[in-house]
Amino acid sequence: MTRGTGRAEAALREPTVPVGMGWTLKLSAAVLGFSMAVITPIQILLPLQIADIAPERKEASLAVVTACAAVVAILAAPIAGALSDRTTSRLGRRRPWILGGAVVCGLALAALPAQATVLGVALLWMAAQGAQNAMFAGLTATVPDQVPVRQRGFVSAFVGLPLPLGVVLGVLLVTTVVPTRIGGYLLLAGLVVLLALPFVLTTRDPRLPPGARPPFALRRFVRSFWISPRQHPDFAWAAVARLAIQLANSIATLYLLYFLRDVLRLPDPARGVFVLTLVYTAGILATSVLAGRLSDRSGRRKVFVVVSSVVIAVSMLMLSVWHTWSAVVVAAGVLGLGYGVYVAIDNALITQVLPAAGDRAKDLGIVNLANTAPQAFAPAIAGGIIATLGSYTVLYLTAGAIALVGAALVLPIRSVR
Numbered sequence: 001m002t003r004g005t006g007r008a009e010a011a012l013r014e015p016t017v018p019v020g021m022g023w024t025l026k027l028s029a030a031v032l033g034f035s036m037a038v039i040t041p042i043q044i045l046l047p048l049q050i051a052d053i054a055p056e057r058k059e060a061s062l063a064v065v066t067a068c069a070a071v072v073a074i075l076a077a078p079i080a081g082a083l084s085d086r087t088t089s090r091l092g093r094r095r096p097w098i099l100g101g102a103v104v105c106g107l108a109l110a111a112l113p114a115q116a117t118v119l120g121v122a123l124l125w126m127a128a129q130g131a132q133n134a135m136f137a138g139l140t141a142t143v144p145d146q147v148p149v150r151q152r153g154f155v156s157a158f159v160g161l162p163l164p165l166g167v168v169l170g171v172l173l174v175t176t177v178v179p180t181r182i183g184g185y186l187l188l189a190g191l192v193v194l195l196a197l198p199f200v201l202t203t204r205d206p207r208l209p210p211g212a213r214p215p216f217a218l219r220r221f222v223r224s225f226w227i228s229p230r231q232h233p234d235f236a237w238a239a240v241a242r243l244a245i246q247l248a249n250s251i252a253t254l255y256l257l258y259f260l261r262d263v264l265r266l267p268d269p270a271r272g273v274f275v276l277t278l279v280y281t282a283g284i285l286a287t288s289v290l291a292g293r294l295s296d297r298s299g300r301r302k303v304f305v306v307v308s309s310v311v312i313a314v315s316m317l318m319l320s321v322w323h324t325w326s327a328v329v330v331a332a333g334v335l336g337l338g339y340g341v342y343v344a345i346d347n348a349l350i351t352q353v354l355p356a357a358g359d360r361a362k363d364l365g366i367v368n369l370a371n372t373a374p375q376a377f378a379p380a381i382a383g384g385i386i387a388t389l390g391s392y393t394v395l396y397l398t399a400g401a402i403a404l405v406g407a408a409l410v411l412p413i414r415s416v417r
Contacts, residue, residue, distance in 0.1 A: 026199040028158040033195030035166025080134035081365030092205025094138040101135025109189035141361035152348035157292035160343035243370040244406030250378035283336020291341040304345040309407035311338030316400035
């Protein structure tokens with residue numbers, strides 16, 4: 001065996017050496033920095049900034065900014081993933097993209113508060129979104145690269161946990177710890193880099209030798225983004241199932257503030273949304289790691305994904321039937337319990353149906369479109385239901401039905417138990 005061949009095998013083979021808790025926590029910290037950098041500006045900082053720049057057309061301007069950035073995000077994840085798969089840097093295939101994405105994202109966030117036009121905000125937020133997704137492509141690919149199958153449920157829980165936790169922590173930081181807009185942007189810029197550094201600087205990343213990288217051909221590169229459902233049916237079923245669950249979740253949460261205001265008639269619906277977010281996050285924390293551990297021990301994934309998807313559907317049924325504050329709080333907790341199991345085990349399941357070791361980051365980028373595409377579909381579906389029927393009961397029943405479809409779509413997967 002030549003030295004180059006050995007290196008190629010190290011980069012592409014199925015991992016067998018267990019990762020430690022330190023490795024897992026450093027990966028989780030990097031994902032937390034990513035999560036806060038992605039979510040907090042959209043929730044707090046961008047709306048406030050655009051309201052100051054264009055107060056009379058703030059809704060339309062914010063929609064344009066977020067829509068343009070969403071397009072960049074959709075394209076960046078698989079493209080950055082594909083380039084990461086081909087990277088032959090001495091730092092490895094993933095670390096350059098994690099560190100580079102974090103640094104570019106941090107620079108874009110740091111420059112955002114100085115912008116006085118909607119165009120300037122849009123361009124920098126697009127740059128931040130592209131960098132964030134390049135970073136996330138590298139982070140998620142390290143799981144199938146380095147984590148044995150028997151550990152992936154547990155590790156995937158620590159990848160999924162920071163995403164909802166970042167919602168709560170990021171909002172608290174920019175509204176309480178550093179309540180100024182400039183300070184908020186700078187704090188997020190620093191955190192996205194600082195939280196990524198321990199993972200980048202202290203973990204290994206097997207290098208892909210230049211000789212193992214296939215010659216680049218633009219047509220072949222573009223065609224690689226199509227993964228045939230006929231040749232890889234399990235990958236297709238898993239991706240579509242994730243799309244269904246994320247669509248159900250997006251439909252259910254899109255008009256939550258309006259539901260609390262117009263149906264429950266809460267005097268402070270914004271505070272209500274925050275309380276529900278805390279309850280939901282607590283549910284995720286309660287089940288995610290435990291479910292990951294149980295799934296690893298049993299070697300089963302599908303039953304956890306199916307049951308958790310049904311639990312998600314039950315929470316939406318509760319929202320459709322019982323229109324009281326106490327019932328909504330319970331529904332938020334049930335949703336968190338179900339989603340905590342789902343986010344851990346589905347991530348692990350996805351890593352086991354990837355078509356090829358050499359395309360892990362690209363294929364995960366394609367699957368992650370199932371997380372972003374519902375943001376485009378959900379407003380059309382939810383808005384259509386509310387505009388034509390004016391019924392939140394129908395809205396949540398629809399979301400629950402889609403979640404059940406997501407559960408059913410997991411069943412045909414054959415290569416994973």
